[in-house]
């Protein structure tokens with residue numbers, strides 16, 4: 109996007125010069141390293157391993173981690189800006205980051221032991237290894253507490269993990285999995301425990317997800333089958349029986365990235381539409397002259413402004429230490445739903461061309477559907493938001 113268009117599509121008056129320079133740096137990185145491959149990896153349905161090293165070299169991979177853990181100490185506002193920029197160009201890379209850094213590295217930083225932080229974080233931040241987050245199961249999606257994966261105590265502080273995780277982003281390429289299993293089913297969700305498991309452990313089998321994904325086709329999605337994978341208590345993250353809280357905290361951290369990524373997709377849909385409607389001619393004029401087209405552009409634009417405002421509001425409140433579940437649910441719910449509406453309109457505005465992979469908007473529409481589902485569906489966000497308001501009464 110040209111700088112002029114960037115200013116038009118990103119008129120955030122509240123960014124300071126340093127934040128604006130930061131967003132520009134990430135945008136230049138995304139344009140240089142990610143944009144040339146974004147369409148190809150979607151069409152070829154391949155995970156691009158080289159992008160991991162590029163993200164590390166650009167100091168993005170460890171971005172939100174503290175410097176002593178190999179990170180850059182990004183604020184939440186910087187995280188949101190980075191994920192908007194990357195999301196606008198490549199949903200696959202943004203999704204990779206949300207899992208690798210948001211769900212795995214940040215969880216280890218927040219809940220891991222000193223030894224776990226030392227062992228895993230510098231290598232995750234440096235791109236030497238890849239992380240994945242194993243929570244979802246066949247019968248436990250939104251209802252995380254219903255998980256059937258078990259961590260059976262076998263003495264001397266050791267556990268054997270049995271169970272199957274599905275839809276695991278990076279699952280087939282990861283070196284380490286933060287997996288959740290119930291070590292004491294009688295205690296219900298208070299038995300759930302997080303374990304860091306190297307993916308070359310005996311008894312761990314990885315399979316590609318069956319079927320073909322609607323979007324995020326340049327991402328790696330796998331099923332992880334645990335058949336008696338043995339781990340010691342040094343693999344436990346956040347304490348025995350605290351896994352439910354660790355997982356929810358991880359999702360809390362990651363949701364800001366999803367919300368910001370949705371703003372990026374929304375912006376890309378608007379940008380592509382602006383370019384198209386100002387050049388496509390029908391009835392002897394460019395189609396931007398038609399009021400019904402203008403109405404759609406106006407709707408996309410105002411929703412983008414609202415979406416970004418909610419995301420940055422949430423990020424600023426996170427930085428100030430006052431963010432609530434309601435702030436985050438509002439940001440994730442609104443930004444993903446608004447982005448889906450924008451992509452839908454973008455396809456329509458492109459006419460038949462919008463229906464073809466020769467134009468960018470069909471990929472945006474396919475990718476955005478995932479953001480409404482993972483890290484808590486829109487219905488789950490609505491429930492969180494409603495409960496936050498009801499509690500506040």
Ligand SMILES: Cc1cc2nc3c(=O)[nH]c(=O)nc-3n(C[C@H](O)[C@H](O)[C@H](O)COP(=O)(O)OP(=O)(O)OC[C@H]3O[C@@H](n4cnc5c(N)ncnc54)[C@H](O)[C@@H]3O)c2cc1C
Pocket residue numbers: 207241242243244246248249250251274275276277278324329478481482483484485486487488491
């Ligand atoms: C691209 C992609 C990547 C993913 N990556 C990962 C990953 O890395 N790690 C991981 O662990 N998981 C991952 N997931 C899984 C994802 O987190 C789940 O798909 C999601 O949590 C929903 O669970 P489910 O698919 O079982 O749907 P279900 O929970 O069965 O939901 C089905 C429908 O019921 C609705 N519903 C359920 N409960 C309620 C309720 N209480 N109130 C109202 N409506 C409700 C839902 O909103 C949805 O519409 C990924 C999914 C996708 C699509």
